[in-house]
Amino acid sequence: MDILLSTLNYLIYSASILFFLVVSWKSFRERNIRAGIVSVLFSLLPVLLCYFFHEWLYFSFTGPLILLVLIIVPGSKYRNDLCLPAERFDERDITFARYRLKAGSENYSSYYEKNPEKEESDSRTRALPGLLAEKSKYFHKLNSSAADASFFLLHQLKDSVDGPVAEQNGNYTAEQISDYIHSMAVDDGASIYGTALIKPEHYYSHKGRGTDSYGKEIPIKHRYAIVLGSEMRSSNTATAPLSPEVVETGKRYVDCAVWAVQTASFIRSLGYSARAHIDGNYQVIPPLVANEAGLGGFGWSSLFLTKKYGPRVRYSVVTTDLELPQGGKQVDFLSFCNICRKCATCCPSRAINQERLEKLNADRCFMYWNAVGTDCGRCLAVCPMGHPWGILKTLALRSIIAARLLKGLDDLFYGRKPRSLPMPQWMENTQ
Ligand code: SF4
Ligand code: SF4
DSSP states (O other): OHHHHHHHHHHHHHHHHHHHHHHHHHHHHTTOHHHHHHHHHHHHHHHHHHHHSHHHHTTTTHHHHHHHHHHTSOOOOOOOOTTSOSSOOOGGGSHHHHHTOOTTSHHHHHHHHHOGGGHHHHHHHHTSOOTTOTTSTTOOHHHHHHHHHHHHHHHHHGGGSOOOOOOOOSSOOHHHHHHHHHHHHHHHTOSEEEEEEOOGGGBOSBOSSSSSOTTOBOOOOOSEEEEEEEEOOHHHHTTTTSTHHHHHHHHHHHHHHHHHHHHHHHHHHTTOOEEEEBTTBOSBOHHHHHHHTTSOEEOTTSOEEBTTTBTOEEEEEEEESSOOOOOOOOOOOHHHHHHHOHHHHHOTTOOSOSSSOOOOOHHHHHHHHHHHSSOOOHHHHSOGGGSSOTHHHHHHTTOHHHHHHHHHHHHHHHOSSOOOOOOOHHHHTTO
16 A cells, blocks of 8 residues: 555656646747746755655645646536627628728728728728838837738738639548548648538628628638648747737748648649638638637637647638538637636737626727737737646636636746747847
8 A cells, every 4th residue: 555655646746747847848948938947946846845855745645636636626617609700790890901991992981981980990090100010119120021021922822722623533532531631731730720510600791801802792602611720939929019929920821821722722633622711811710610620719818729829829721612520619718718817917908808708809909019010919928828738728627726726827937917028039139
């Protein structure tokens, strides 16, 4: 019995040492020195305890064990249906589409005739320096040019999202093709991959951006979808709202746009219709499709969160008539979010309500982007679900005790209001 108890004891302490060492390694890799140092100290704690209080600790596995039992007891469940529209959304209503309306144009007049309440605040946003613009607060010449280069490439890809469908060829089943596409995506480096059945409300109702004419009704063409996601590296997002964040955004949008255009073309070459949906040329709303695919769920910030990367992911989608597996269950993040609310605390524009769960105020957020010249991203950077907490994140979604533990640790390691990391040295040198 003694041997069993002491083995259990050492297993528990070894697991905790390993856990904090992994957190520290990941934190240093992401240039987060504070989190790295605190986690090294935490990993040393069991070693010091064992060294100084060896006899006492011999049977002390019960403490961690009780904690373990407590944190696997399920807590309350929430569903975040706030971000799930009951009907199709008109792309002309999104801030990006409204921002592009030119005063005096026919589209401008017809839009604001129908939506007069939006004209004043949209005009105020247009009067700001603008995203990546020289007079904006965090303008950095080379970083802005780098981000611009990514958006240039995305613009070039906009015309390649669809194309002619070949005759069906080969004797492959839909399942074989689907498995091949999945493996190809993983091989290409996609961080997130999923498939889903498309619902009508996943499609925008009318075009507001992209290559189709403004205001054109969007037909629901496909029943199946592939979601491709590219992780945004936290070493760059942690500088938010500084310009490395927007450089990272552009690059990750390019990754998933290239994968989507390539995948859609591949599917068409096998005789099935397919269209890529990439930044600036969507017909579907990627977070809704990712949600349907069971890749995560919506958080307090209204952003789509995954368990592994939190909100630090950019997405593209391929819709097709190739039969694909349907998705999984939505992940409930709100039980944790309800305790956390860090995105709301840290949002510089107060676009996320701190007191109650409501949809992100996208106009307020976008106005801030146009003032500072980057896509801000503080809500991505500070989210504990985007930090390397491994299994603790899964536990925090199940139990209130684990949720409080994770929130406490995250505050300790990263700060209640984490400071933005400085830019990487190679960017700083060219400021
Ligand atoms: S920062 Fe906290 S409250 Fe906000 S989305 Fe992330 S987990 Fe939820
Ligand atoms: S909601 Fe907008 S302004 Fe607020 S933290 Fe997120 S990106 Fe920044």
